Amino acid sequence: MxxxxxxxxxxxxxxxAARLAGAIFMAIGLGIIANGFMDLPVEAGYMLFAMGxxxxxxxxxxxxxxxxTPEE
Structure with a gap:
């Protein structure tokens, strides 16, 4: 190699890894928005989702x- x-x-x-982390942030954000996952405010869910x-x-x-790669 x-x-x-x-x-x-x-x-x-x-x-x-950046895409995976973004997908995880979106999933956690949706979990917070949908049913208060981790007892965080809904606004935190929207913020995590947007960051994701x-x-x-x-x-x-x-x-x-x-x-x-720069073009020659």
Missing amino acids: TSDEGKARQRYLVIS VIEFIVVPVLLARMWK
Whole structure:
């Protein structure tokens, strides 16, 4: 495995971890909104859900754009 392959694999794992964390935040936020999961206020659920959406959609796009190979 070359160093470029190792970098690509590591970056893919970081992007996947960001998406997974976003999905977990969204699920917890929905749980709080739906039935008061963890006895937190509903506003906290909306905030967690919004953060999860941003982390699930926006963060991977920004990381991919930042790590994009420059065109020659």
